[in-house]
Amino acid sequence: MKWQNAIRDYQIYLKIERGLSKNTIQSYTxxxxxxxxxxxxxxxxxxxxxxxxxxxxxxxxxxxxxxxTRSQARIISGLRSFFDYLIFEDYRQSNPMDLIETPKIGRKLPDILSEKEIDELISSVDLSHPQGERNRTILETMYSCGLRVSELISLKISDLFFDEGFIRVIGKGNKQRFIPIHYKAQKYILFYIKDVRKHTVIKKGYDDVLFLNRRGKNLTRQMVFTILKNLSIKIGLKKKISPHTFRHSFATHLLKNGADLRAIQQMLGHESITTTEVYVHLDNSYLKEIVETYHPRK
Known part of the structure; x- marks a missing residue:
């Protein structure tokens, strides 16, 4: 069996059997x-x-x-999965990765924005710009629901259940979940649909896509990254941010204000609670910072 053939079959397996996204499959490849x-x-x-x-x-x-070490660990994990697949298909009897140790990596705490920084970014959107209302709505939606960027750009009008106060999201592995959406984000979305989006010439096949670009098609991941990058430069923000920063901030602010970890796990779409537990550590870092800043013995 040639490498190219094995990888092609493996990609099909990842897509059909495991339901992984195009980006995840590309990472394995x-x-x-x-x-x-x-x-x-x-x-x-x-x-x-x-x-x-x-x-x-x-x-x-x-x-x-x-x-x-983090990149090494990812490669080792990816190769182990590939050879497990070959064993599953009876091409091999053993996995050559079995004796390879994965390097230990420290828990990397995600970067977050403060509530003030979130407000400054959203307030800095130029609403006189043709895409201003859309961009403000995008930021409000990300922060309200903690969406992955892939979930944001694939969000459809038919996924909005505002009478019940939820939106439907298709996450990793094509898994569906319902997330509560804040009334402020609902307000901006409805305004965008009724007063902005309707003026866009929508291409065939994109009628149900919520967030559209100027050509009437869905946004790309890179476009959302660019929107955030330009806004962060505009307000002089020193942090390097991405759509995922809004997701991390959403979870951290909920936890800081008393939300249950299990509820946050469900809203984020984490398969394992251990993935969500990183926010407990992040919140502890925040508490440590509070003590060091405000304790009278500082």
């Missing part, structure tokens, strides 16, 4: 591409069926010289 490039550079002619632990170990050593 990139890890395999690194291994193939290593084999090519070192003139090692071997198939995915016969590659052994010794060669994998040499590859990992090579990776360790170039990438941080």
């Amino acid at each position: 990139n890890d395999l591409d690194k291994l193939i490039l290593f084999l090519k550079d070192n003139i090692i002619n071997i198939s995915p069926i016969t590659i052994d632990n010794d060669i994998i170990q040499k590859f990992i050593y090579d990776v360790a010289k170039k990438l941080n």
